[in-house]
Amino acid sequence: MSGGTMPVRIKVNGRPFDLEIPPHHTLLDVLRDDVRLTGTKECCSEGECGACTVLVNGQAACSCLVLAVELDGQTVTTIEGLASDGTLDPIQEAFVSTGAVQCGFCIPGMIVAARQLLASNPNPSRAEIQEGLAGNLCRCGGYSRILDAVALAASSRR
Amino acid sequence: MRTFAYLRPPTLDQTVAALADPEAKPYLLAGGTDLIVRLRRGHLRPTVVIDTKGVRDLHDEIMPVGEGLRFGARVTMTSIIGDARVRKHFQALVDAASVVGSVQIRNRATLTGNICNASPAADTVPALLIYEGVANVVGPGGSRSIPLAGFFTGPGRTVLGRGELLESVDLPFPKAPVGAAFGRITRRRGVDLATINLCGLVSSDGTARFAFGAVAPTPLVSSDESGALAAGRSDAVARSAALRGLFANARPITDVRGSREYRAAMLEVMTERTWQLAAARLNERLRSSGS
Numbered sequence: 001m002s003g004g005t006m007p008v009r010i011k012v013n014g015r016p017f018d019l020e021i022p023p024h025h026t027l028l029d030v031l032r033d034d035v036r037l038t039g040t041k042e043c044c045s046e047g048e049c050g051a052c053t054v055l056v057n058g059q060a061a062c063s064c065l066v067l068a069v070e071l072d073g074q075t076v077t078t079i080e081g082l083a084s085d086g087t088l089d090p091i092q093e094a095f096v097s098t099g100a101v102q103c104g105f106c107i108p109g110m111i112v113a114a115r116q117l118l119a120s121n122p123n124p125s126r127a128e129i130q131e132g133l134a135g136n137l138c139r140c141g142g143y144s145r146i147l148d149a150v151a152l153a154a155s156s157r158r
Numbered sequence: 159m160r161t162f163a164y165l166r167p168p169t170l171d172q173t174v175a176a177l178a179d180p181e182a183k184p185y186l187l188a189g190g191t192d193l194i195v196r197l198r199r200g201h202l203r204p205t206v207v208i209d210t211k212g213v214r215d216l217h218d219e220i221m222p223v224g225e226g227l228r229f230g231a232r233v234t235m236t237s238i239i240g241d242a243r244v245r246k247h248f249q250a251l252v253d254a255a256s257v258v259g260s261v262q263i264r265n266r267a268t269l270t271g272n273i274c275n276a277s278p279a280a281d282t283v284p285a286l287l288i289y290e291g292v293a294n295v296v297g298p299g300g301s302r303s304i305p306l307a308g309f310f311t312g313p314g315r316t317v318l319g320r321g322e323l324l325e326s327v328d329l330p331f332p333k334a335p336v337g338a339a340f341g342r343i344t345r346r347r348g349v350d351l352a353t354i355n356l357c358g359l360v361s362s363d364g365t366a367r368f369a370f371g372a373v374a375p376t377p378l379v380s381s382d383e384s385g386a387l388a389a390g391r392s393d394a395v396a397r398s399a400a401l402r403g404l405f406a407n408a409r410p411i412t413d414v415r416g417s418r419e420y421r422a423a424m425l426e427v428m429t430e431r432t433w434q435l436a437a438a439r440l441n442e443r444l445r446s447s448g449s
Contacts, residue, residue, distance in 0.1 A: 006164060023164035023207065026194070046195045047263055048349055059236070059265040065194045066266070069164050070187070070209060113261065134348030135260020 008072045012037065013081030021068045028052045028063035031078060039079040039108045043137075050136030053109035054078050060116040062135075079108035082115065091115055094153035095146070102140035110136045114150045123154060159198045162205055166212040170296060170325070173213050178298045178321025182206045186323055188232060189266040191259065192275050216325065220244060226330035228294075231323070235264035235272075235282075247331050249439065250357045251285040253340035258282065260349045270324045273309070276316050277351075279372035279415075283310075284357035285340060287369035287379040289329045297322030310376035335362040335447065337389065337440025341432040342371075343424050345415060353416040354424055358432040360440050364388035366404075368429065373408040373421055380404045389437040389444075401429045 005020040012035050019034050031040050031054070043051035045064045052063040055077040063076075082089040088096070091114050101107050110133060117124060117132030124132065129150045138146060167173045177184050185204035187193055188211075196202045210216050210231055217230025220241050227243060235255040238244055245252050258264055258272065258281050272282045273293070283306070291306040298321040306327070309316050318324070342355035355371040366387035369379040386393065386400035410421035 022161055024159040024161045024197070026159075045198060047191055047259065050260065050262060053262055056265075060262045061266055062191075062262045065191050065263075067164070067187070067190065067194065067207075069166075070190070070211060116261065131348075132261055135262045 006069050006072075008069055010035075010068070010071050010073075011075045013077060019068070023067060023069050025068050026064050027054070027056075027061075027066040027068045027071060027076065030068040031063060031076070037078050037080050041105055041108060043105070047135075048137070049106070050109040050113060050133075051106055053112045053136065055112060055116060058116070058119070060113050060135075077112070077115075079112055082111065089115070090156050091118065091150070091153040094149040094156065098145050098149040098152055100142060100145040100149040102138075102142045106136060106138045106140075110138070110146055114153065117150070118154055118157065122157060124150070126151065129154075159194075160200065160203055162197075162207050164207050164209065166209045168212055168214055170213055170215040173208060173210070173216075173323065174296060174298055174321055176206065176208050177323060179206075184208055186210060186274070188268040188271040189234065191263050191267040192271065210323075223328060224330075226328055229269050229327045229329070231268065231270045231325055233269050235259075235267050235269070236261075238269060239264065248285065248289055248329055248338075250288065250338035250340045250359070250436075251282060251329070254281045254285040254355070254357065257340075257342065263349075269327060273306070273327065274316060274318065274324055276310050276312075276314050276376075278313050278375060278377060279352045279355065280377070281340075281342065281352060281355055281371070283377045284355055284369035284371050284379075285338075286327065286329065287377060288338060288357045288359040288367045289332070290367075292328045292330075293324055294326045294328065295322050296325045301325070303328075307379050312375050332359075332361065335440065335443050336360065337436045337438065337443060339432045339435035339439060341428045341435075343416075343428065351415065354410070354421050354428060356425075356428055356432055358429070358436040360387060360389050360433065360436040362389070362440060362444060366400075366433070366436075368401075368404045368432070370405055370408060370425070372415075373405065373410040373425060375409075378405070378407055380407065387433060387437075389440040397433070398430070401433060402426070405429060 041051040043049045047062040047065045183205045187209045218232035238255040338359040343353045344350035358368045364385040367381045386396040412418045
């Protein structure tokens, strides 16, 4: 079996994909190279930086720490799946209007992590936002505006 | 990452058989948050990875069992943190599970994975030790239950034999009212491994049980029955001596996270603080149940 591929059906952003995947390919590999969605970023590859954060069945996960074959039959949401009909998600809007995006590399992971945070806690305190994004690093150091953006997104939803 | 075969057996028997296969170099996959890092680094080179997520008899639920709770093999840190029964009876475990990695890690990392990884710094293990957790193990020879205090044999090593896996963990409800607390020191607040970690439990019968991580090759657990650590006691000299006795077997080493001397100094500080919080929580519990 080593060296071969396995059939995997994953629903990404509502669309089913039937793929043949080697077992050692991560969800991150498959999203970028097979599904061709490159919004999810590869950075540390060991679950420290959060750049590769996606939602697996609605729960934030580092896609670098998940084998794609683990997710047969499951649902994944990436940064590309947040906007609908050309309209940005309120969290994305808030990142733009707050000026939270500098180089932008960490932002997809930040926004997906914020999405789970606001889904489970629609009215987070500053400390809760910090905790919810503790698994996401920004090398530009743009944390204050990122936190502002999540707070703004929370208040605009109310 | 090197390639491997991936198995997703539907039954426990097939899982045990795959693990016990003498032709294979198998490794068990639960949450994957440690395993996949080690696969990528080449530290582990299994020929087959066996995923627990399809196994019917390995549960992702926390179930009542006898006078306690049973944590199935696939229970994640996030489910522990969100469970009202665990919060009520095993607060220090919730506190420990809450600082493992990040939200992304806690959503997938399992309690049994944290145990079987057998890191001396595993954050949930001191909590499981003060609550007298028991490991339910299944393997080719059948099932056996092992107190977690005797589960670890060295860094990354446990008593699990070839073909054995951790099916669940039981935590008995404490018999008397207790207060418990978790403490740890890390270099940064989020997403870091513990320089030291510990849990303390103070019981209304005057006894105390503490467990320490990252200060010896395996997590340490010890008890004090002198009464010097009872929640109401104000004799700081006797208390300090009793607390020092609890970590007398600690043998901290110097590594990237801290020096031997720093760990030894912090043991003293953190043991006192953890006792203070555990005793305060016991007093609070006794007050609220008495009123």
